[in-house]
Amino acid sequence: NAGVTQTPKFQVLKTGQSMTLQCAQDMNHEYMSWYRQDPGMGLRLIHYSVGAGITDQGEVPNGYNVSRSTTEDFPLRLLSAAPSQTSVYFCASSYEHGLSGNTIYFGEGSWLTVV
């Protein structure tokens, strides 16, 4: 049981390049989400998914795309990287949330620098 796995751990991109951050979980979780962490701002939600085929926007979705073709995978795509997207990205997953109060698991993070 690997939990939530993110790749790559570190990436440097040039402005305008595109790339995909991968996220996979092996816990059969329905809920998956992507956050970015910037100094002094905590974590902010980019996109989230409540199940395969269903995605929605979070607080800061501009410049990012997601898809959820399988329960296990939730990739985050940067369409045309900008320096403002330099950040640490975290993927998270959980079972049914809310009333059941299940733990939300986070990946180890992906450090992205856009130059």
Place this chain on the structure above:
Amino acid sequence: SQELEQSPQSLIVQEGKNLTINCTSSKTLYGLYWYKQKYGEGLIFLMMLQKGGEEKSHEKITAKLDEKKQQSSLHITASQPSHAGIYLCGADRGGNTGKLIFGQGTTLQVKP
């Protein structure tokens, strides 16, 4: 302004001292999560609180959610260098979607 406000933003304590970190919301919290993060690493789940007045403890860390479910506190007793890191509170706003809103974090340093 942040929907979740953490205080203090940073804290330096002497090893062995007790400390408290607060997380305050202007809206009702349906669920409140506490995570710890070491610099350059991922988030480690500490505790999750749902019910007003609920209190949970793990080793030397105790978290409480007030009766009105708008404030939570994290208390560390007899701090150790291993407690150093960034503490983040995350709130479930309801809607059963697995989304969390986070506070800006509290950086804790423990001096030996």
